[in-house]
Amino acid sequence: MAAIAALVAWLGLALQLLLLIGQFADTGQSAAAAIWRYVGFFTILTNIFIAVVASAAALTPYHRLASAQMRFSALVTILLVGITFSLALRHLAQLNGWDAIANHALHDATPLLFLFFWLVARDGTLGWRDIVWGVVPGFLYFLYALARGAYDGWYAYYFLNPVTLTLPEFLRNIVLLLIGISGLAALFVAIDKGLARWQGQPI
Numbered sequence: 001m002a003a004i005a006a007l008v009a010w011l012g013l014a015l016q017l018l019l020l021i022g023q024f025a026d027t028g029q030s031a032a033a034a035i036w037r038y039v040g041f042f043t044i045l046t047n048i049f050i051a052v053v054a055s056a057a058a059l060t061p062y063h064r065l066a067s068a069q070m071r072f073s074a075l076v077t078i079l080l081v082g083i084t085f086s087l088a089l090r091h092l093a094q095l096n097g098w099d100a101i102a103n104h105a106l107h108d109a110t111p112l113l114f115l116f117f118w119l120v121a122r123d124g125t126l127g128w129r130d131i132v133w134g135v136v137p138g139f140l141y142f143l144y145a146l147a148r149g150a151y152d153g154w155y156a157y158y159f160l161n162p163v164t165l166t167l168p169e170f171l172r173n174i175v176l177l178l179i180g181i182s183g184l185a186a187l188f189v190a191i192d193k194g195l196a197r198w199q200g201q202p203i
Contacts (some may be wrong), residue, residue: 001057001113001117001120001121002054002055002057002058002117002118002121003054004113004117005050005054005110005113005114005116005117005190006050006051006054006055006057006058008105008109008113009047009048009050009051009054009105009106009110009114010055010112010128011050011105012047012102012105012106012110013044013047013048013051013106015098015101015102015105015181016038016044016105016106017035017038018036019098019099019153020034020038020074021034021035023099024037037154038161040143040145040148040154040156041156042081042145042156042157043069043081043085043106043107045141046074046077046078046080046081046137047078047081047106047110049073049074049078049137050074050077050078050110050114052065053065053066053070053071054114056065056070057071057117057121063167066075067125068122068125068126069126069130069133071117071118071121071122071132072118072126072130072133072134072185072188072189072192073133073134073136073137074114075114075115075118075132075134075188076133076134076135076184076185076188077137077138077139078110078111078114079111079115079184080138080180080181080184081106081107081111082107082108082111082112083180083184084177085107086107087156088159089157090107093195097198118188119124119195122192122195122196123196124192124193124196124197124199125192126188126189126192126193127189128186128189130185130189131182131185131186131189133185134181134182134184134185135178135181135185136181138177138178138181139178142160142174142177145157146160146162149161149162149163159173160173160174168192
């Protein structure tokens, strides 16, 4: 399952990059500009994270990148991608053809495949302190997105754009996302503990 999740993530990433380079070329912009835009999306960075962790789990299962904490961190982050896209962004995307395929691969298939992999590979070793592993990637992206926006004026997501939002709206969105990702992380720590208890594993 790890190999399948890795393959889908890598293929989705490659397809999305080729499509974006083509779209930028159509407007006279360079491949470098397309790549800079590409790595501005939380979806892309998270799918790269998934691809690396899943590849490590498939090829070298005892590598640090395939540890329980790294798998958990990747899981929470990719589920945040899927849930946020479904709740806040899916209605904005009217895609078809290869664009739709890339979109579904990165927002739908990868989260589900990695979730199945995590359920099979989990070992009941997560503790409540590990919640921080689920929160850190989203927090780091938030800092990165603000720094990028301050540099070039482009923000990947309307709900994290301090230019178009009022301060109360911006802070509300940050609080909601923090609560959401913390709750998601806590839920899967509880699931890990619950399944370990049900399977008779030490916790």
